[in-house]
Amino acid sequence: MAEPEPKPEVEAEPQPQPELEPDPISVRYEMNAQSRFFLCRFCGNHVVTMDNCIVGVEGTDVNGIICRNPVNVEHDDTMSRSFLNRLPAVNVRCNACNKYIGEKFVGLTPPCPRVMEGSYLLHTDRMLYWNGTQLRYAPGAYDDRTP
Numbered sequence: 001m002a003e004p005e006p007k008p009e010v011e012a013e014p015q016p017q018p019e020l021e022p023d024p025i026s027v028r029y030e031m032n033a034q035s036r037f038f039l040c041r042f043c044g045n046h047v048v049t050m051d052n053c054i055v056g057v058e059g060t061d062v063n064g065i066i067c068r069n070p071v072n073v074e075h076d077d078t079m080s081r082s083f084l085n086r087l088p089a090v091n092v093r094c095n096a097c098n099k100y101i102g103e104k105f106v107g108l109t110p111p112c113p114r115v116m117e118g119s120y121l122l123h124t125d126r127m128l129y130w131n132g133t134q135l136r137y138a139p140g141a142y143d144d145r146t147p
């Protein structure tokens, strides 16, 4: 005998809808001459501004950007230790296309620099970059604005 379908909850009376939080996918940066930011290469989702980038990383495993406060991403709960000298990290995904685009560092212990805790490593081969005039393949954490 088949399992009965769970019945959807039906409200007897329509409830007033609370104000919804803005859809996280809707976070968009201005694409203008002064803005510099990274996008998901797979779907064009906006991910992080250059101002939130701390440093670029180039290694044999991965080329990436250490950054803070990315938008439109979510991370797995499962810890992995794949990159950057096997530091503890969780996988980070674009929340629009669900593609894996980097890691978030969690549970770091000394001698790791404290600035690393809670920061993100986003892979440049999974990013696009808005350079003020056009989208390009991500060059790394290199701010090309003239000061």
Ligand SMILES: [Zn+2]
Residues within 6 Å of the ligand: 040, 041, 042, 043, 044, 045, 094, 095, 096, 097, 098, 099
């Ligand atoms: Zn995406």
